[in-house]
Amino acid sequence: MPPSPVTRFAPSPSGYLHLGHAYSALLNHDHARENGGAFRLRIEDIDAGRCRPEFEEAVLEDLAWLGIEPDGEVVRQSGRLPIYEKAIEHLRTSGLLYRCFRTRSELNEMLRAPHGAPPAGLSPGPHDEAEEARLLEEDRPFAWRLSVERAREIISRGTVTAFVDGEEAAVTFTGEQDPIIARKDFPASYHLACVIDDAHQGVDLVWRGEDLRASLPVQLLLHELLRLPIPSYRHHKLILGPDGKRLAKRDRAATLRSWRREGHAPEALRRRLGLGPPRC
Ligand code: GLU
Numbered sequence: 001m002p003p004s005p006v007t008r009f010a011p012s013p014s015g016y017l018h019l020g021h022a023y024s025a026l027l028n029h030d031h032a033r034e035n036g037g038a039f040r041l042r043i044e045d046i047d048a049g050r051c052r053p054e055f056e057e058a059v060l061e062d063l064a065w066l067g068i069e070p071d072g073e074v075v076r077q078s079g080r081l082p083i084y085e086k087a088i089e090h091l092r093t094s095g096l097l098y099r100c101f102r103t104r105s106e107l108n109e110m111l112r113a114p115h116g117a118p119p120a121g122l123s124p125g126p127h128d129e130a131e132e133a134r135l136l137e138e139d140r141p142f143a144w145r146l147s148v149e150r151a152r153e154i155i156s157r158g159t160v161t162a163f164v165d166g167e168e169a170a171v172t173f174t175g176e177q178d179p180i181i182a183r184k185d186f187p188a189s190y191h192l193a194c195v196i197d198d199a200h201q202g203v204d205l206v207w208r209g210e211d212l213r214a215s216l217p218v219q220l221l222l223h224e225l226l227r228l229p230i231p232s233y234r235h236h237k238l239i240l241g242p243d244g245k246r247l248a249k250r251d252r253a254a255t256l257r258s259w260r261r262e263g264h265a266p267e268a269l270r271r272r273l274g275l276g277p278p279r280c
Pocket of ligand 1: 212
């Protein structure tokens, strides 16, 4: 029998981890340990422009200091690009993706225009064939977008059932724009890589911050379209700074690194986060 629950922590190494990350990592780690499950680590480093090896090193060091040791191999998304490409190819050949060459300002313009959404589906919708051929010919950059309209034809009403925050929920994508799945210069979107890797790592509980709640509908659509097992989802509170705002990677004082350098012990950090001592 595979272990359960299998939880995970999936940071992007684009800065130092802060107290909010520590909270998420500790919740997931403790939950797995206390219930005889497994805890996985994944480095979400496909955004080569923002991620840096020194931040990845710092992630591993900070987690070790917290007493967190991942089970199994640490997955690095930058090493898995061919797998994401294969999934994109599959979605593309199933008619679920279309090329979008529009710039941000063109998209804003479309959204502002009355009756901006094309009649058939969500904004911005595919280009017409001749225009697409011309833009390809001009070698203009494009993104692949998921046609939610087409997804709705495959998945009844586009609604996916999942266990969310302790209850069975029917989740429907209600965004106004078809989500981006890949860009020409950027091999896979966060959503695509995330669902593929949650399945790859056998994650059966995704427990992450409230700020990621909005990612759920598109991720569930992708799970279903790629026929990947659907984990349960939970959302935890965000850790706020003294100003009452959520912490960001730029808040130096709140990084685990500065917390450590000031000589605090991991137990003090657990108390600051409202977590008791580890039970296992
Ligand atoms: N890499 C994402 C982040 O650091 C986490 C995504 C997730 O937990 O699904 O915000």
